[in-house]
Amino acid sequence: MDKMVLAADLGGTNLRMAVIGENGETRYRSRSSTPTSRRREDVVELLVSSARECIDAIRPLGAVSAFGIAAPAVLDHEAGRILVAPNLPELNDFSLAPAISGVLGLDVFLENDANAAAIGENWMGASNGYSSSICVTLGTGVGGGVIIDGKPLRGIDGTAGEIGHICVEPFGHPCGCGSLGCLEQYSSATAVVRIARELQSSFPDSRATAGLDTTSLEVYNAAVSGDALAREVFRKFGFYLGVALGGLINVLNPEVIVIGGGASESWDLFIEPLTSEIRKRAFKRPADRVSIVKAKLGDDAGILGVARLAFSSSNIGLAV
Numbered sequence: 290m291d292k293m294v295l296a297a298d299l300g301g302t303n304l305r306m307a308v309i310g311e312n313g314e315t316r317y318r319s320r321s322s323t324p325t326s327r328r329r330e331d332v333v334e335l336l337v338s339s340a341r342e343c344i345d346a347i348r349p350l351g352a353v354s355a356f357g358i359a360a361p362a363v364l365d366h367e368a369g370r371i372l373v374a375p376n377l378p379e380l381n382d383f384s385l386a387p388a389i390s391g392v393l394g395l396d397v398f399l400e401n402d403a404n405a406a407a408i409g410e411n412w413m414g415a416s417n418g419y420s421s422s423i424c425v426t427l428g429t430g431v432g433g434g435v436i437i438d439g440k441p442l443r444g445i446d447g448t449a450g451e452i453g454h455i456c457v458e459p460f461g462h463p464c465g466c467g468s469l470g471c472l473e474q475y476s477s478a479t480a481v482v483r484i485a486r487e488l489q490s491s492f493p494d495s496r497a498t499a500g501l502d503t504t505s506l507e508v509y510n511a512a513v514s515g516d517a518l519a520r521e522v523f524r525k526f527g528f529y530l531g532v533a534l535g536g537l538i539n540v541l542n543p544e545v546i547v548i549g550g551g552a553s554e555s556w557d558l559f560i561e562p563l564t565s566e567i568r569k570r571a572f573k574r575p576a577d578r579v580s581i582v583k584a585k586l587g588d589d590a591g592i593l594g595v596a597r598l599a600f601s602s603s604n605i606g607l608a609v
């Protein structure tokens with residue numbers, strides 16, 4: 290009988306769930322909208338009903354042995370407890386894993402979504418075969434996950450890896466976390482739009498920010514077609530990401546840095562200023578050693594990461 294686990298990526302908008310086999314193969318998938326009611330019990334009910342749908346669907350193949358959930362939250366992995374979830378505040382201070390485990394009768398493991406993506410890329414994606422890696426997810430915000438000597442770096446409270454909140458500009462733009470000048474205020478899709486607006490007066494001939502509802506995709510398209518303002522936005526994007534990664538390279542000496550997320554599609558526009566900044570700032574040996582690569586797993590990185598955790602945590606023979 291196949292060994293399988295259940296894996297979920299719980300986002301602010303969608304819940305994606307899959308049954309994953311021990312070689313990372315997807316046996317079944319489901320997708321639903323995250324409840325907008327802001328009621329904790331509705332989120333729990335959706336997780337349970339989706340899990341039961343998946344378990345029923347693969348019953349002819351066998352049973353799942355554990356359940357991993359990736360959540361966009363600061364959380365206590367050991368206790369399975371969400372501490373703060375900015376996009377799902379109904380789950381703040383909630384022991385989600387024990388609640389789901391009690392209903393389903395399965396071991397349930399909870400992991401931060403960016404850590405899960407780092408573990409997923411390490412298992413089946415761009416950092417496979419490397420023991421020390423950093424994974425940066427560039428989306429609406431900037432997520433980070435660090436794996437050192439084969440183990441996810443969690444820190445004493447489980448909050449480690451928040452690369453998006455490294456300060457890159459001490460008196461810079463205010464961040465949702467309460468600090469100033471965090472990386473995600475410069476190298477995210479949200480930042481692309483804001484910085485394009487900020488630069489408008491310096492580039493009066495640019496058409497990149499013609500409308501108030503300009504999107505990051507429009508700024509990207511303008512940059513690709515040569516617009517000077519839009520290109521400057523992505524130069525800054527790469528510069529600030531390079532500042533942060535240069536520091537991380539000096540501290541952690543990783544073998545590989547994986548860059549993923551929707552905003553990483555602008556790779557060709559930011560990679561040169563990024564690597565140039567790393568060369569200027571990081572020590573030569575770790576800077577020469579590290580590879581900077583694109584993520585391979587797209588939206589599946591988090592699901593595969595918690596699947597891997599579920600396999601290893603339920604003692605089926607994989608070690609993270």
Ligand SMILES: [Zn+2]
Pocket residue numbers: 453454464465466467468471
């Ligand atoms: Zn911040």
